[in-house]
Amino acid sequence: MGEDRVKINHEPLNFFDGVFIGSIFAIATIGLSFFYTTTGVFNFAHGALLMLGGYLTYTALTHLKLPLFFAAIFSVLLVASFMTAFYYLSLLPIRKQHITSIIITLALLLMLERLITVLYGPWGLPFPTFFPGVVNFAGVEVSLQKIYVTISNILVIFVFWLLISKTWIGLGIRATIDNEDVAEALGINASRMHLLSVFISSAITAFGGINIAATLFLSPILMSQMNVVAITVSILAGLGSIWGVIPAAFILGFADVIGATIFGGWFRFVSMTLVVILVLIVRPRGIFGQMERIV
Incomplete structure (x- = not known):
């Protein structure tokens, strides 16, 4: 009977892993939240865009022999252009028909x-290691590739914040979200803002897919799991809350690491699920879900 009980580990918490997983969850989710906030369409094909970013970069690195920077740019632009064209042809005309738009994204x-x-x-496919080596972080060995991915995730999110909060492009997008009719009256092309928003959100998503593949592994199963994670983080933050995604992602990232540290890897999704359930009992709209769509 004693062998059947759940074993509790007594290993020290790896703080960096919490930051790393939180940054992965954030970069994997913020594009989904931005897509929904700006267009009103919940994109269930989000996981496929993550997958495309990873697989296209893998192809560019291993078959086209491009350097990492150009391989990433190639993949991000291709995924963003593809999704923008798909949105323009398939979703823009019917984006207010919510059930139909959901079915279309599921089909995609x-x-x-x-x-x-x-x-x-x-x-799974082995993604190339472009930053070999490890460093000692608080008594724990951390790979340089993980450090690079964590920093680049946070940097891309910061640049995205600057773009939306401090530029005329962001002003036009925010005005379109607040009131399309008023935005049109002020000379802002709402349809163009929608397409620009889709391009930006898809580019961030593709970048997230690259970093997920670079530090975890590259497989359809993993990307399907990340699709579920992105939806979970969005729900915890509150649908329509772009910036609420960031603290929600780190909350679930640390819940994931703490659960795995104490009970083992099998407990990862269990701990995340428990956190989401407890939060939604107290706040059914999520942590930051006071309104339907918030920028």
Whole structure:
């Protein structure tokens, strides 16, 4: 009987892993939240865009032999352009028909997942290591690649904040979100703002897919799991709260690491689920969900 009980580990908490996982959750989610906030469409194909970012970069690195920077730029621009074109042709005309738009994004998710599985196979692929080596962080060895990914995630989110909060592009997007009719009266092309928002959100998502592949692994299964994680983080933050995604992501990141440290890796999603349930009991709209859509 004693062997059947859950074993509790007594290993020290790896603080860096909490920051790393939190940054991964944030970069994997913020594009989904921004897409929904700006267009009103909840994009269930989000996980497929993460997947595309990772697989296209893998192809550019291993087959086209491009340097990492150009491989990443190539993948991000391709994914963002593809999703913007798809939105313009399929979602923009019917974006206020919520059920129809959900069905279309689900169809896109299934199509891309199937395409990637056919082209690359259902198994994991080894993503190239571009920052080999480890450093000692508070008594724990941390790979340089993880450090690079964590810093780049935080930097991209900061640049995104600057773009939305401090530039005329961000002003136009925020005005369109607040009131499309007033924005149009002020000379802002609302449809163009929607397309620009889709491009930005998809670019961030593709970048997130690259960093997920670079530090975890590259497989359709992982990206499907990250789709669930992104939706979970969005719900915890409150649908429509872009900046609420960041603290929500780090809360779940540390819950993931604490659960795994105490009970083992099997407890990762359990600890995250418990946190989400407890928060939603107290705040059914999520931590920052006072309004439907918040920038």
